Amino acid sequence: MGGLIYVLFGISVVFNGLGVIALIRFPDVYTRLHGATKCTTFGSIFTALGIIAYGFARGGAAHETLAIHTIVALVALLVTNPTGSHAIARAAHRSGVKPKGAVVDRLEGRS
Amino acid sequence: MLAILVTAVVAFLFYLLLTLGSGSVGEWSATELITGAVLSLIAGLIAGRVVFSKKERSGKSHYRMLNPLRWLTFLVYLIGPFFFAMARANLDVAYRVITGRIRPGIVRLSPGLSTDLGITLLANSITLTPGTLSVDVDEGTGDLFVHWINVKDTEPTCEAVCGSFPKWARRIAE
Numbered sequence: 001m002g003g004l005i006y007v008l009f010g011i012s013v014v015f016n017g018l019g020v021i022a023l024i025r026f027p028d029v030y031t032r033l034h035g036a037t038k039c040t041t042f043g044s045i046f047t048a049l050g051i052i053a054y055g056f057a058r059g060g061a062a063h064e065t066l067a068i069h070t071i072v073a074l075v076a077l078l079v080t081n082p083t084g085s086h087a088i089a090r091a092a093h094r095s096g097v098k099p100k101g102a103v104v105d106r107l108e109g110r111s
Numbered sequence: 112m113l114a115i116l117v118t119a120v121v122a123f124l125f126y127l128l129l130t131l132g133s134g135s136v137g138e139w140s141a142t143e144l145i146t147g148a149v150l151s152l153i154a155g156l157i158a159g160r161v162v163f164s165k166k167e168r169s170g171k172s173h174y175r176m177l178n179p180l181r182w183l184t185f186l187v188y189l190i191g192p193f194f195f196a197m198a199r200a201n202l203d204v205a206y207r208v209i210t211g212r213i214r215p216g217i218v219r220l221s222p223g224l225s226t227d228l229g230i231t232l233l234a235n236s237i238t239l240t241p242g243t244l245s246v247d248v249d250e251g252t253g254d255l256f257v258h259w260i261n262v263k264d265t266e267p268t269c270e271a272v273c274g275s276f277p278k279w280a281r282r283i284a285e
Binding site: 018025034035041 | 129189197198201204205208209211213214215216217218219234235236237238239240241242244245246247256258260262265
């Protein structure tokens with residue numbers, strides 16, 4: 001069980017790290033959103049899974065409460081993250097930020 | 112109005128489930144009951160129009176999301192096809208982060224969903240999958256504008272961008 005928890009945390013650190021690299025490498029707000037919100041979400045899901053596994057492995061009322069609360073936090077993360085990144089992207093496009101190097105922009109000229 | 116009340120009641124029941132065994136009024140403490148009631152009412156006011164109603168043009172409410180089978184389908188979708196697609200797309204984006212090979216663009220998709228909840232579910236699934244990001248929606252036709260990090264086709268079909276997601280969204284919410 002301990003090994004599994006280390007693997008989960010390891011995956012989460014790798015993907016969160018990739019999110020940081022994406023933030024530096026990518027050219028504009030939209031592509032950065034891909035790296036900075038999605039890679040880190042995937043990483044954070046594995047952090048949460050690690051904590052859930054830890055909570056149930058340790059047992060006892062306090063640790064099980066921790067695990068259940070983390071499950072609720074995981075669901076909240078899955079709902080709020082896309083809403084937030086969608087809001088940032090929509091606001092950016094409405095305030096006139098063009099996607100850099102885009103091969104096609106079907107939204108141009110609308111709204 | 113009824114939609115708001117039904118949403119509030121469902122939210123309140125869920126809150127009660129989470130705070131089970133917290134005090135002496137039945138199984139709950141008085142503070143939790145009052146907090147739960149206030150929060151559920153707020154949640155109902157915000158989300159009632161989305162969860163239990165159709166799109167604005169028909170304006171009618173429906174209560175098919177009260178069917179537990181739909182929530183079970185949602186759970187199966189989250190754990191199975193959605194998580195698999197998300198993991199695969201994450202590896203793809205990880206590759207693009209390292210090599211810097213991107214071909215970004217905003218494309219238009221016509222998923223053909225008719226309810227607000229279905230479109231919300233699909234847009235959220237698309238945004239959570241790395242490599243695709245829903246930027247805007249055409250309220251009239253339900254078309255989505257998606258920022259795609261690796262455009263293979265400027266007039267793509269829904270399947271090319273988001274795989275089986277529209278099929279599942281239809282199964283869950285319509």
